[in-house]
Amino acid sequence: MPTSHPNFRVLPFLDQIELVWDEGRHIAPRYEGKDTLVLYHMQGDFFVEMFYNHVDNVLQERLRTFVSTAFLEPYAAYIKLDDLALD
Template sequence: MLVWNEGQHLAIRYEEEDTIILYYMAGKFFVELYYDHVANVLQTELRTFTSSNCLEAYTGYIKLDDLALD
């Protein structure tokens, strides 16, 4: 999967039955992959965004000011 090979892993957060894995892509956008840890499958759902406002859900997991995003 391109996201795993080319993306920069930033954080993991948990929401109900899903584990949401955040990546940063060199094209200057973010990707959230949804993983169902109960069924042990990567879901087909994903979300992409460019706005740092969408990173608010990760403030408990990473310090956004410390990210070295190029």
């Protein structure tokens, strides 16, 4: 059974990361200063952005989660609809 957005948000950080890697569907990266933000769509119908510092080569202990598709706009330049296997 997919994890809901509220249940995901209360998990410890390392459990959140594990769940993203196990259940998340990679959508696209985008770049913001020295950070790479990597977008995942979760089975519970929400999105997770993982923050990766590409200068220091480290995953930051920070995630952003959201359900609104309005927050997807910054990824528009990085996504080709043909690359998405829409069900």
